[in-house]
Amino acid sequence: MSLEDVENIKKHIEHFKKTLMELTETQSPKESVEHKIREMSAEVVDSNPYSRLMALQRMGIVKNYEDIRKFTVVIVGVGGVGSVTAEMLTRCGIGKLILFDYDKVELANMNRLFYQPAQAGLSKVTAASMTLTRINPDVKIETYNTNITLTTQFEEFLRVLQTGGISGNRVDLVLSCVDNYEARMTINTACNELALEWFESGVSENAVCGHIQYIVPGESACFACAPPLVVASEIDEKTLKKDGVCAASLPTTMGVVAGLLVQNTLKKLLHFGTISWYLGYNALADFFPSMMIKPNPNCTDSFCLKRQEEFKNRVIEEPVCKNEELPEDKVIHKDNEWGISLADDSIVVNQSIVTDKSTVADNSTAVLLDNSSELNNTIELVSTSITKNVSKNTSIKNEEEYLSLNDGLEFAYSSADKTATNEETLVKDTDLTVDDLRAQMALL
Numbered sequence: 403m404s405l406e407d408v409e410n411i412k413k414h415i416e417h418f419k420k421t422l423m424e425l426t427e428t429q430s431p432k433e434s435v436e437h438k439i440r441e442m443s444a445e446v447v448d449s450n451p452y453s454r455l456m457a458l459q460r461m462g463i464v465k466n467y468e469d470i471r472k473f474t475v476v477i478v479g480v481g482g483v484g485s486v487t488a489e490m491l492t493r494c495g496i497g498k499l500i501l502f503d504y505d506k507v508e509l510a511n512m513n514r515l516f517y518q519p520a521q522a523g524l525s526k527v528t529a530a531s532m533t534l535t536r537i538n539p540d541v542k543i544e545t546y547n548t549n550i551t552l553t554t555q556f557e558e559f560l561r562v563l564q565t566g567g568i569s570g571n572r573v574d575l576v577l578s579c580v581d582n583y584e585a586r587m588t589i590n591t592a593c594n595e596l597a598l599e600w601f602e603s604g605v606s607e608n609a610v611c612g613h614i615q616y617i618v619p620g621e622s623a624c625f626a627c628a629p630p631l632v633v634a635s636e637i638d639e640k641t642l643k644k645d646g647v648c649a650a651s652l653p654t655t656m657g658v659v660a661g662l663l664v665q666n667t668l669k670k671l672l673h674f675g676t677i678s679w680y681l682g683y684n685a686l687a688d689f690f691p692s693m694m695i696k697p698n699p700n701c702t703d704s705f706c707l708k709r710q711e712e713f714k715n716r717v718i719e720e721p722v723c724k725n726e727e728l729p730e731d732k733v734i735h736k737d738n739e740w741g742i743s744l745a746d747d748s749i750v751v752n753q754s755i756v757t758d759k760s761t762v763a764d765n766s767t768a769v770l771l772d773n774s775s776e777l778n779n780t781i782e783l784v785s786t787s788i789t790k791n792v793s794k795n796t797s798i799k800n801e802e803e804y805l806s807l808n809d810g811l812e813f814a815y816s817s818a819d820k821t822a823t824n825e826e827t828l829v830k831d832t833d834l835t836v837d838d839l840r841a842q843m844a845l846l
């Protein structure tokens with residue numbers, strides 16, 4: 403037998419292994435039907451997978467935890483952040499998860515969480531579905547091994563968002579865990595068109611920064627309202643990638659971003675706490691900037707403008723009361739022999755949430771105290787429109803004082819003094835030609 407024959411046999415064995423795994427995956431839901439749990443029980447026994455989640459009710463955090471089974475969440479991109487996000491929601495007992503990805507699992511992904519070396523070569527959605535179904539057979543998993551940025555796939559993506567819910571209704575939330583701007587813009591377009599809320603997430607190429615952003619069409623800035631420079635300049639991002647150079651990634655940063663994403667998803671779905679509009683994470687300084695970005699009235703997305711109009715009319719009709727807190731229930735411990743009670747944790751941390759919608763400081767530029775690429779994206783977002791919670795009637799001496807930036811933020815440039823009449827700064831007419839001016843410049 404030649405060396406070539408041996409290689410061929412190896413390839414065939416590898417192919418059979420993958421086929422076997424795929425078949426196992428398609429059969430596993432049927433096998434696990436009998437293990438499905440009809441009702442989430444709060445009974446404190448070792449065999450109850452939901453006892454610790456249902457305890458959130460007893461602790462007064464969530465009103466009805468079992469509501470989580472009604473919700474359908476779409477995750478676009480099941481890579482470093484998306485796969486961990488999917489696992490967390492599965493363990494939390496979400497009703498239905500719909501996964502979109504067109505990539506395959508590679509050994510180069512093993513520095514991250516979730517996937518295993520034996521799954522290399524499988525499509526990410528197939529490998530994820532196999533693992534998730536085994537973790538919690540109560541969660542309905544639907545997968546699409548497609549690229550939503552292709553025109554032919556976009557219609558299907560829209561259809562799934564409209565009818566993919568548990569009872570054929572529209573889905574409840576979309577989570578973007580993709581690694582490119584084109585896919586983010588596609589999700590943005592779809593969610594603006596359908597007026598569907600979504601969370602955007604990202605991790606920087608140097609692996610030490612990340613962010614999440616909650617986008618409510620019409621109410622907060624969409625991805626096209628304050629696009630990153632690459633998108634605004636209409637540069638093809640594929641041309642920016644250099645051959646042989648790959649982005650860095652850390653399981654830690656991705657785990658933190660996935661944790662923040664799912665935490666805010668749970669808060670949104672189960673109505674507790676305060677949802678962050680934009681929350682950044684700088685691992686080098688353990689710095690978490692948070693802010694609210696208002697929609698851009700000159701957004702390039704026509705559906706965004708339509709949603710902005712609808713939101714304005716809604717606000718006039720009925721004042722918006724976001725992030726409403728549940729009335730404080732007393733913590734219920736049936737056997738509280740030690741008298742344990744919750745400490746007062748009412749210190750407000752999310753200072754940048756806007757409560758006064760009439761105060762907008764346009765075109766101001768704020769810069770975070772870090773020049774890493776992820777935060778540079780933040781700067782681009784902030785530079786279009788930043789909103790601050792300040793009173794309109796405050797006496798304003800200068801723009802910096804007016805904006806009163808959060809801790810950790812500072813201005814990159816001071817605003818031009820509009821009243822300045824310094825003669826030296828004025829441009830004067832001259833008889834010199836362009837060549838004369840160039841010659842003068844060269845001498846400097």
Ligand SMILES: [Zn+2]
Nearest residue numbers: 624627701706
């Ligand atoms: Zn917009």
